[in-house]
Amino acid sequence: MSNSLLSVKSLKKSFGGLEAVNVKKFELFENQITSLIGPNGAGKTTFFDLITRFQNSDEGSIFFNNVDVSKISTYKLASLGMVRTFQLTRVFDRMSVFENMQFAGSSTSNEGLINSLIQNKSLKDEENKLSEKIDNILEKVNLIEMKDAYARELSGGQKKLLELGRSLMKDPKLLLLDEPLAGVNPKLADQILEIIFDLTNQDVNILMVEHNIDAVMKISERVVVMAEGQVISDGKPDYVRTDKKVIEAYLGISDE
Secondary structure, three states, rough: OOOOOOOEEEEEEEEEOOOEEEEEEEEEOOOOEEEEOOOOOOHHHHHHHHHHHOOOOOOOEEOOOOEEOOOOOHHHHHHHEEEEEEOOOOOOOOOHHHHHHHHHHHHHOOOOOOOHHHOOOOHHHHHHHHHHHHHHHHHHHOOHHHHEEEHHHHHHHHHHHHHHHHHHHOOOEEEEEEEEEEEEEEEHHHHHHHHHHHHHHHHHHEEEEOOOOHHHHHOOEEEEEEEEOEEEEEEOHHHHOOHHHHHHHHHHOOOO
């Protein structure tokens, strides 16, 4: 058995005659922040979709915590501890921040819809635990002051924080972040990076797709570069920064 947290082998996906992903081998180990970079159309988000089972692969295997998850549902995968966010935030605008968090955490409770209507001590205890958990996470993502606000009142960056908070309600072992800094102002981007870094001290492992290269190099312990659906470089930031294949495929010129 592998000691890697995530292991991908011979993972392929094509759309018509276009090969979007062809990753021969990819392993992710615990206690690190790994960033996945590459030019537009490199296959990064499709690779995320395949790993998290939002798309079916044409072939290949995916193991998470030594469990073959190549064919399981996204819901089951999340219950095993692999959770993702999306490039475009997916929050419920007509619900409050608290209600968004409550909805994300509802599956962590053993109460069904009918039981949720029965007011008893056991249910009250569950509600109190859930509310406490929500407050703790909202503190972490700097949204506690917006707890009762409608999600539609949040800025784009705050919605990113809310989606991050919602993902933490699932107690992820591996958190996949798809462009967490996209459309976010520099000050809030620094806050998000700090939150992401702090998560690694709480046994949350991070795999992140991000176009902000400065942020990637600042926070990542490992950088993986994709181009035309394949991994072309993999290593520490300083190594990847000077890799000629990366300069040619992604950065364009060495000065960048």
